[in-house]
Amino acid sequence: MGELEKKQGKHIISDETIEYVGILAKLELSLEEKEHAKKDMEEMLDYIDKLNELDTAGTEPMSHVFPVNNVFREDVVTNGNDRENMLKNAPEVKDGSYQAPKTVE
Amino acid sequence: MSREYETVIGLEVHVELATKTKIFCGCSTAFGGAPNAHTCPVCAGMPGSLPVLNKQVVEYAMAVGLAANCSITRHCKFDRKNYFYPDNPQNYQISQLYLPICRDGSVEIETSAGKKAVRIHEIHMEEDAGKLIHDERGDCSLVDYNRSGVPLIEIVSEPDMRSAEEVIAYLEKLRMMIQYLGASDCKLNEGSMRADVNLSVREVGVEAFGTRTEMKNLNSFKAIARAIENEKNRQIDLLEEGKKVIQETRRWDDLKEYSYAMRSKEDAQDYRYFPEPDLVPLVISEEWVEEIKSRQPEFQPEKMERYKREYGLPEYDAQIITGSKHLADLFEAAAALCKKPKKVSNWLMGETIRLLKEQDMEPEDIRFAPANLAKLIELTEAGSINGTVAKEVFEKIFEEDIDPAVYVEKQGLKTVNDAGELRNAILQVMKDNPKSVEDYRNGKEKAIGFLVGQTMKAMKGKANPGMVNKILKELL
Numbered sequence: 001m002g003e004l005e006k007k008q009g010k011h012i013i014s015d016e017t018i019e020y021v022g023i024l025a026k027l028e029l030s031l032e033e034k035e036h037a038k039k040d041m042e043e044m045l046d047y048i049d050k051l052n053e054l055d056t057a058g059t060e061p062m063s064h065v066f067p068v069n070n071v072f073r074e075d076v077v078t079n080g081n082d083r084e085n086m087l088k089n090a091p092e093v094k095d096g097s098y099q100a101p102k103t104v105e
Numbered sequence: 106m107s108r109e110y111e112t113v114i115g116l117e118v119h120v121e122l123a124t125k126t127k128i129f130c131g132c133s134t135a136f137g138g139a140p141n142a143h144t145c146p147v148c149a150g151m152p153g154s155l156p157v158l159n160k161q162v163v164e165y166a167m168a169v170g171l172a173a174n175c176s177i178t179r180h181c182k183f184d185r186k187n188y189f190y191p192d193n194p195q196n197y198q199i200s201q202l203y204l205p206i207c208r209d210g211s212v213e214i215e216t217s218a219g220k221k222a223v224r225i226h227e228i229h230m231e232e233d234a235g236k237l238i239h240d241e242r243g244d245c246s247l248v249d250y251n252r253s254g255v256p257l258i259e260i261v262s263e264p265d266m267r268s269a270e271e272v273i274a275y276l277e278k279l280r281m282m283i284q285y286l287g288a289s290d291c292k293l294n295e296g297s298m299r300a301d302v303n304l305s306v307r308e309v310g311v312e313a314f315g316t317r318t319e320m321k322n323l324n325s326f327k328a329i330a331r332a333i334e335n336e337k338n339r340q341i342d343l344l345e346e347g348k349k350v351i352q353e354t355r356r357w358d359d360l361k362e363y364s365y366a367m368r369s370k371e372d373a374q375d376y377r378y379f380p381e382p383d384l385v386p387l388v389i390s391e392e393w394v395e396e397i398k399s400r401q402p403e404f405q406p407e408k409m410e411r412y413k414r415e416y417g418l419p420e421y422d423a424q425i426i427t428g429s430k431h432l433a434d435l436f437e438a439a440a441a442l443c444k445k446p447k448k449v450s451n452w453l454m455g456e457t458i459r460l461l462k463e464q465d466m467e468p469e470d471i472r473f474a475p476a477n478l479a480k481l482i483e484l485t486e487a488g489s490i491n492g493t494v495a496k497e498v499f500e501k502i503f504e505e506d507i508d509p510a511v512y513v514e515k516q517g518l519k520t521v522n523d524a525g526e527l528r529n530a531i532l533q534v535m536k537d538n539p540k541s542v543e544d545y546r547n548g549k550e551k552a553i554g555f556l557v558g559q560t561m562k563a564m565k566g567k568a569n570p571g572m573v574n575k576i577l578k579e580l581l
Contacts, residue, residue, distance in 0.1 A: 024375055026189055063182050063380060069388040075124050075161035078131030081142045086149055094240070096140040097247035100191040103237055 004045065011045040013038040109309040110344075112337045113317075114272055114302060115264035118279060119257050120289045121233065121297040122165045128232050128256035129156030129199065129384075136295070140249035148232075148254030150194030155383050162256040163206070163387065165288040166230050167397045169258060170207025172282045172404070173225050179389050181206050183230075183381040191248050192234040200259075202378045205229035206387075212282070214274040223275050224263040233257050258288075264303065264314065269333040273326050276300060284430040285404050290469060293325050300329060305350070306340045315340070316350040320357050320364060328359040336364060408433060416446035422454050429468035432457075438475035443482045452478055456496060460503050473506040481509040493566050494518045520569045527560075527568060527576055534559045535580065545581055553577060 005012040018034050018041070029037060083096060092099040127134055130147035146154035167177055181204045185197040210225035235253040237246050260279065266272050280291040280298060291298040305317035320336055323329045335357075340350050355364040403411070405427045412423040427433050436453055440446035461468065481502060485495045490513055498518065501507050513519055521527060534556055535542050544552040553574075560573050 024187075024377065063180070063386045064382070066385055068385045071157060071385050072160035072163075073126070073131065073157045075126050075159050076131065077126050077133045079133070079143075079145045081139075082145065083139070083141045086141060086144050086146075089149075089151060094243065094245070094247055097238070097249050098141070098191075099243075100237075100246045100248050102239065102244055103191055103246045 011042045011049075013041045013045075108345075110306045110337075110341050111309050112267055112304060112306055112333070113264045113314055114266040114268075114304050114333065115317075116260075116262045116266070116272065116275065117301040117303065117319075118260040118262075118276070119299040119301075120169075120260065120279075120283060120291060122162055122256040122258060123287060123289050124159055124161045124165070124256055126159055127254035128159050128162050128230070129254055132254065134255050138251055140247070141251060144250045144253070148194075149250050150196070150253075156199065158384060158387070159256065162230055163389075164397060165256075165286070166206045166228060166258050167389070167394065168286050168401065169260070169283055169288055170210065170228050171394075171398055171401060172286060173207070173210040173212050173228070173260070173279075175207035175210030175225055175228060177389055177394050178204050178206055178208060180204065181387040181389060183384045183387075184378045185381050186376045186378055188376060190234075191246060192237050192253075194235065194248075194250060194253060198232060198234065199381050199384070200231035201229035203380075206389075212275065212278050214271060214278050216268075216270050216274050218270075221265075221271070223265045223271070226261045226263050228258050228260045231257050231259060264305075264317075269330040272300075272302065272329060272333060276326065276329070281405055281428065281430070284469075285402055287402075287430075292467075292469065293323075296324075299323075302329065302333060302336070304333065304336050304340070306337060306344065315344075316352050318350065318352065319354045321354060321367070322356045322358075324359070328357060331359065331362055332357040332364065335362065339364075412436075416440065416450070418446070418450055422450050425458070426450065426453055431471060432468040435471065435475050435478070439478045439482075442476055442479035443486075445482050445486065448482045448486070449478065452482070452499065456499050457503065460500065471503075473502045477502045477506060477509055484509055484513060488522065488569065489513065489519055491520050491567070491570055493561075494520070518567060521564055521567050522569050522572060524572065524576065527564075527572055528580070530563050530568070531556075531560050531573065531576055531580060534563055542581065553581070 005014060015034075018029070018038050021037075021041075022029050022034075087093045087096070087098070090098045121134075124134060126132060127143075127148055130145050132143045132145050132148055135143065141149075147156055170177055181201070183199050184202040186200045186202070187197045189196050205227040207228035208226070210228070211222045212225065213220055213222050215221075233252045233255040235248055235250040237248055239246050262275070266275060276298075283289050283291050283298075289297055293299070300323055302320040302323065303317050304320065305315035307313065307315045318336065318340070320332050323332055336355070343350055351366075354367045356367050357364045409423045409427045412418045412427060413420060418426070425432075426436050432453060436446070436449055439449045443449065457471070460466075461471070478499075481495060481498060484490050484498075485492070490498065494513070498507075498509050498512060501512060502509060538556065538559060541552045541555050545556070556577055557570065557573050560577070561568050561570065
C-alpha cells in the first residue's frame with residue numbers, strides 16, 4: 001500500500017485499498033458495503049489527522065489503557081480434559097478434532 | 106573463470122519452553138495427549154476468553170537472554186500478529202514485535218576456523234500454533250489445539266554466520282545453554298527446537314547483502330547442513346545464469362534433498378500488528394533481573410573446569426560429559442553415590458557413548474538411573490563380577506534400567522572366587538588340553554592364554570581372571 005490519498009485535506013480511500021483491506025480481513029463486501037466502509041475509513045483517518053494536531057511532545061506513549069502492570073499466573077495446571085465440552089463449539093468434529101476445510105501448503 | 110561467493114546466514118530459532126502450563130492459560134503442555142485434551146476457551150480462541158501471562162515464561166525468557174548476553178527490556182509488551190489459518194484459532198498470534206523482552210546479545214561459537222561471536226538481534230516470547238493433520242480420505246484437515254498456546258521464545262540472530270559448520274556450532278551452543286538452564290529440552294526431531302535459515306549469497310568483497318530466502322522444515326542438524334549447501338548452490342547457479350534470487354519462503358524436503366517455494370502468500374506478509382489489548386504491560390525491575398541472574402546455573406565452561414579440578418578428569422572427557430546437561434547430571438549423581446568419579450566417567454565415555462552411537466541416540470535419550478550405574482561400579486570394584494560380565498550387565502542397564510545387584514543374583518553371574526572350585530575346573534581344562542600344557546612347559550608362555558580362556562569358558566565367564574591365572578601357574 002502506498003501513500004494515503006488526500007483531496008482538499010480530506011482522506012480518500014481508493015477502490016484498491018478497500019479491496020485489499022477486505023482480503024486481509026477475509027470479508028466479501030457488496031458494492032454498497034464497500035462504499036459505506038470507504039466513507040467510515042475516510043472519517044476515521046480524518047479524525048486521526050485531527051488528533052495529530054495536538055502537541056504531544058513530552059507525553060509518554062501509553063502502552064495500555066489500564067494503569068496496571070505485571071498480571072501473572074503461576075505455572076500450575078488448573079485445567080483438566082474438557083474436550084467434550086470444547087468440541088461442542090465446533091461446527092464439525094472428526095476423531096476428537098475440529099474439522100476444517102482442507103489446507104494445502 | 107567463475108566468481109567466488111560468500112554465504113551469509115542468519116537464524117530464527119524457536120524454542121518451546123519447559124513450563125508445565127501454556128503461556129496464557131492453565132492447560133497442560135504435556136506432549137502426546139489425545140487430540141484437544143489439553144485445551145480450554147483461551148487456547149482454542151473462544152470469543153470472550155482472556156489470556157493471563159505465565160510468570161515462568163518471562164523468567165525462562167530472561168534467563169536465556171541473560172545467558173546470551175542480551176539486555177533485558179524493562180518496559181515490555183505483547184502485540185497481535187494477524188493472519189488466517191486453521192492452526193491459529195484466534196486468527197491472531199500473540200507475539201512481541203515492538204518491545205521484545207531481550208535485545209542485542211551475542212554468543213561465542215567455536216569451529217575449526219577458531220572462535221567467533223554471533224550477535225543476537227532479539228529474543229521474544231510468543232505462543233505456538235495448533236497442529237493440522239491432513240485427512241486424505243475425508244478431503245479435509247483435522248485440527249488439534251494441544252500445542253496452541255504452548256510458550257515459545259524466538260531467538261533471532263544477526264546475519265553473522267558464513268557456513269553450515271558455523272550454523273551447527275551456533276545451534277549446539279544455544280541448545281546446550283538452554284538445556285543447562287532447564288528452559289527446554291531442545292529436541293529438533295520433536296520440534297521443541299526449530300530453526301529457520303535465512304540465507305543469501307554475495308560475491309566476495311561485496312558489502313551489500315544479496316536477496317535472501319527463508320528455509321523451513323529443518324528437523325535435524327544433518328538436514329540443516331544439507332539444506333544450507335543445497336540453497337547456497339541454488340542461489341549461486343541462479344546468479345551465474347544471470348537470473349535473480351526471489352525473496353521467498355522455501356520448504357526443505359530432506360528425503361528428496363531439495364527445497365521448493367511455499368505457496369506465495371502475496372498479501373499474507375501484512376500482519377497488521379497492533380498492541381495486544383487483552384494483556385497489560387510487563388515491567389521488569391532491576392531486582393527481578395538480579396534475582397534471575399543470581400539463579401543462573403553453572404554453565405558448561407565452568408562445569409568443565411570444575412570436573413578437571415575436582416574429579417581429575419582429562420580435558421577431553423570433561424568436555425564430552427559437560428557437552429550434554431543430561432550426561433553431566435548423570436555423571437555427578439552416579440559419582441556422588443559410588444564415590445568413584447573416574448570409573449563413572451569411563452563407563453560414560455566408553456560403553457555409554459558406544460551404545461548411543463550404535464543406536465543413533467542423543468545423550469538426552471538415556472533412560473537409566475545413576476544409582477544403577479553406581480551399583481554396577483560397586484559390584485565390579487568389590488570383585489563380585491568381572492569386567493566381561495560387567496559389560497554385559499551394563500548393556501542391560503542401558504536398555505532396561507535394571508538393578509544390577511538383583512540381576513547379577515538372579516542370573517547367577519557372580520564371580521567365582523572359590524579357589525577349590527576354580528582349581529577343579531582348571532584341572533579339568535588341563536586334562537582336556539594336554540598339548541597346551543605341554544607347550545607351556547616347553548617354554549611357550551603364550552599357551553597360558555588359551556588355558557585361561559578355556560577355564561573362563563568352562564566357568565561361563567564368571568571366574569575371577571586374576572585367580573585363574575594364579576592357580577594355573579601354580580599347577581603348571
